[in-house]
Amino acid sequence: MDNFELLQKTVLFKGSSKEELDIVMGLFQERQIKQNTTIFTEKMPAEALYIVKSGTVKITMMAGEGEEMGLLLLGPGEFFGELALVHEDVRLVNARAETVIDLLVLTRKDFQALLDLEPRMGARMLTIITKLLAMRVKAYSEKLKELLL
Numbered sequence: 001m002d003n004f005e006l007l008q009k010t011v012l013f014k015g016s017s018k019e020e021l022d023i024v025m026g027l028f029q030e031r032q033i034k035q036n037t038t039i040f041t042e043k044m045p046a047e048a049l050y051i052v053k054s055g056t057v058k059i060t061m062m063a064g065e066g067e068e069m070g071l072l073l074l075g076p077g078e079f080f081g082e083l084a085l086v087h088e089d090v091r092l093v094n095a096r097a098e099t100v101i102d103l104l105v106l107t108r109k110d111f112q113a114l115l116d117l118e119p120r121m122g123a124r125m126l127t128i129i130t131k132l133l134a135m136r137v138k139a140y141s142e143k144l145k146e147l148l149l
Contacts, residue, residue, distance in 0.1 A: 001053075001076070003025055003028070003030075003053070003104060004021060004022075004025060006051065006053055006076070006077060006104065007021050007024065007025060007051075007104075008021065009077045010051055010077050010078075010079060011077075011128060011132075012051070012079055012082075012125055012128055012129070013125070014124075014128065015124055016121055016124070020118055020121045023114070023117055023118055023121075024106075024114060024118075024121070027106055027110040027111075027113065027114055028051075028104040028105060028106050028110075029104070029105045029106075029107075030053075030102065030103070030104060030105070031102075031103045031104075031105050032100070032101070032102050032103075033055075033097040033100070033101045033102075033103060034097065034100060035097055035098070035099050035100050036096065036097060036098075037096065037097045038094065038095070038096050038097075039057065039095040039096060039097060039103075040081070040091050040094065040095050041091065041094045042061065042062060042090070042091055042092060042093060042094055043090045043091065044090060044091045045090060045091075046081065046083060046084035046087070046088070046089055046090060046091050046108075047084055047107055047108055048081055048084055048105050048106060048107045048108065049079060049080075049081045049082050049084060049085050049105070049106045049111070050079060050080055050081045050095070050103045050104070050105055050106075051077070051078070051079045051103065051104040051105075051106075052074050052075055052076050052077065052078050052079070052080075052101060052102075052103060053076060053101075053102035053103060053104055054076055054100075054101060054102045055075075055076075055097060055098070055099040055100055055101030055102060056073060056074065056075050056097075056098040056099045056101065057073075057074045057075075057078075057080060057095055057096070057097060057098060057101060058070065058072070058073055058074075058095070058096050058098045059071045059072040059073075059074065059080055059093050059094070059095055060093065060094045060096070061092070061093050061094065062094070068094070071093060071140065073098070080095055081095065082129045082132065082133070083129075083133065084108055085106070085108055085111045085125075085126075085129065086126065086129060088108065111125075
């Protein structure tokens with residue numbers, strides 16, 4: 001699947017026109033990561049959003065003394081690290097390549113440029129990110145309750 005098809009199928013770009021996707025495609029960087037490589041860890045500066053082009057990424061969180069809790073397993077077309085686009089802070093989770101992966105990377109700086117170039121598209125993306133974050137907070141709070149019981 002080429003990058004254009006990938007973006008078309010990614011929920012983050014739902015409702016985007018071909019012209020909008022052409023613009024945003026120019027802002028992404030491609031990166032290949034080896035299997036079992038850490039992409040980022042908790043407390044690292046959050047600087048980019050990642051879309052999985054191929055392979056599998058595991059998202060985890062430290063749950064105790066050296067104990068990792070699995071949160072998500074992501075594949076092609078799915079994205080992670082979205083909080084970096086809206087909040088300049090540190091990572092709250094860990095991301096590791098379960099297999100060899102190809103990623104598309106959008107930095108916060110390039111996202112800010114997109115907001116200037118295509119504000120309506122940026123607003124749609126922010127709405128989708130907000131909904132996703134709300135769903136994840138709900139799911140994680142349920143997992144946390146289970147751990148505490």
